[in-house]
Amino acid sequence: MSASERFSLRPSPEEWRRDWIARGELRDQRFELPPGVPGVCFDRARLVNVDFSGTRFADFSSHSSEFEGCDFTGATFEHLSMGATAAGGTWDRVSWPQSVFRDCVFRRTRFAPLTSFGNVRFERCVFDRARLRQQTFTMQAEFLDCVFSGRLREINFWGRPMDEQAALGRERNAFTGNDFTAAELDDVAFRHIDLHAQRWPPPGCALLDRVTARVRAVLPLVETWPVEKHREKARFSLEFLAGNAVERNDDHAVVSPPDMGRRLPPALREELFEAFRGTSSSTSPG
Template sequence: MFDRSRLREQTATFEAEFVDCVFLGHVRSMNFWGRPADRDQAVLGRDHNDFTGNDFTAAELDDVSFRHIDLRAQRFPGLPGYALLDRIIERARAVLPLVDSWPDERHRKEARSALEFLADTAREWDDDQALVSPARMGRKLPPALREELFAAFRRTTSDTSPD
């Protein structure tokens, strides 16, 4: 159990297991891994890290990623700031016409890059699902465009976030 603990200067949790933990406050620049690195699996005696039942509802997640973790087995903050979504690749394709309608090429390029990164990481590490926030839509976009893209992204296919 972690009580009043800080994961300072931790950026990756290749060997750590988190079960029924509660995360509060600012969680920044973390990669949570559901699998140990290949080189560590024999030493640890396992090929996966338990990561289930964790509560992030009172956390502010900034540049946090989940790799090979069942996101639906966790509790996350909901709208307006976050949405747990499936079919990320399909959603990214579906919002491209919106992005292409923007007049500023820099904004279109930033959004396309963010969508490509989001789709690639969801495909590679998270079974085509992701915890999405306006910041994941493109940090360099003006806030109004991030919010517009986030809303459009949520509206496509199935949104599993509570309203």
């Protein structure tokens, strides 16, 4: 995109498309969709200090675009592709340009479940009590120095792209400096991500090393519990935890009492978590 290109928002040349195409540069103003237009595709656009707050987008996609200092507070994305392969037509599979969101705010922003994040990079963005759940298509997304607060539920973050590395031009996704100290993690996986390169822990959690050894160390405690159902649930959860830690994070994990078994009585969960945390030196206080 040329920095001097004037901003334009026009209907797509593909007649079947409902969303309009935005190109060029827009600065220091509010973004408004024309009446009756449900969505927008930003194609090689640059948006600086643009206010998207409170807007409901039936479709929002971005291809090779930059968003800097933009405010998405209270926005709703019903269908979302933040780093689309192409703005229209058929993707050539040769290159997949990245879209970048830098210093943007997503406060109580509603991301659609199963959003395709695509090839996108978030730098110093704030995700404040945004609805981030069931975001499993994040395989090419990069996050640097972002701040997450509120509940994150059923999300996978990926340190390696699952496929299309050649088109992406990289074999690793950048994922460093992210602050999770005010986040509530519920079924969140960090796959092949350096956990020590983030800010931890969220309340009640601990970043722990030697997960497999800890599991072995606490199993005798589990076997002293009188109720077989509780022993069974704990064993299952511990095996799951150890398996994931070895496979994804070099035997490290961010652990909280629910990881000991969400269906265990709270007293047992806490007892087991304390034993688990205390079996060896944790690398971050819980």
